[in-house]
Amino acid sequence: MSTDHVDAYLGGVPEPARTALAELCRIIQSCDDRIRGEIKWNAPSFAIADHFATTGITPGGGIRLVLHTGARRKGDPQRLEIDDPGDLLDWRGADRAFVVFDGVSDVQQHEASLRTIVTEWIDQTQGSAR
Numbered sequence: 001m002s003t004d005h006v007d008a009y010l011g012g013v014p015e016p017a018r019t020a021l022a023e024l025c026r027i028i029q030s031c032d033d034r035i036r037g038e039i040k041w042n043a044p045s046f047a048i049a050d051h052f053a054t055t056g057i058t059p060g061g062g063i064r065l066v067l068h069t070g071a072r073r074k075g076d077p078q079r080l081e082i083d084d085p086g087d088l089l090d091w092r093g094a095d096r097a098f099v100v101f102d103g104v105s106d107v108q109q110h111e112a113s114l115r116t117i118v119t120e121w122i123d124q125t126q127g128s129a130r
Contacts, residue, residue, distance in 0.1 A: 006037040006044045013057070020063045020104040021055060027111055028053055028065075031118045034126075048126040053118065058100060063107065065099040067117070069125050082120045086113030095125075 010022050025044050029035050034048045043056040050070035058064050067089075069080075079094040088110060089097040099114070101107045107114075 005039050009039050009044055016103055017057045017061060017063065020101060020107055021057065023104050023107045024055055024063055024065060024101065024114075027107070027114055028055075028118055031115055032122050035122075048122060050126070052121055052125050063101045063103070065101075065114075067097045067099075067121050069095045080121070080124050082124070083116055084113070085116055086110050088113055088117065 006025055010018055010025070013021055021044070025037065025046075028046050029037055032048065035046050036048070037044055037046050039045065040051060041054055041056075043054055045051050045054040052068060052070070054066045054068065056064045056066070082089065082097070088099045090099065091097045099117075101110070
């Protein structure tokens with residue numbers, strides 16, 4: 001799991017967004033040993049076979065997670081069936097969803113739900129072979 005580019009990026013993010021974004025990145029990367037983190041679309045982004053999650057800071061100072069199926073659309077999107085125990089997902093299409101967190105305590109409060117969501121997203125978009 002590579003984190004050098006993500007760590008360097010986080011070093012330039014002002015508080016309190018840095019701590020919240022770092023926690024979100026830590027949770028995402030801990031969901032699967034195959035995940036590599038890099039900077040894509042000017043933000044920490046995560047991939048295995050293809051990019052599936054991109055983070056960022058909202059204009060209001062919240063922390064955003066965009067779950068997607070890669071950099072390019074591949075035909076008609078297939079609807080993903082993701083268990084959302086914390087009712088966190090804001091679907092923006094059949095294969096794309098957003099989650100916005102208010103800060104580090106909000107990220108930490110939803111860690112278990114977030115792990116379920118990210119793990120299922122990986123299984124449906126990246127393959128489940130570990």
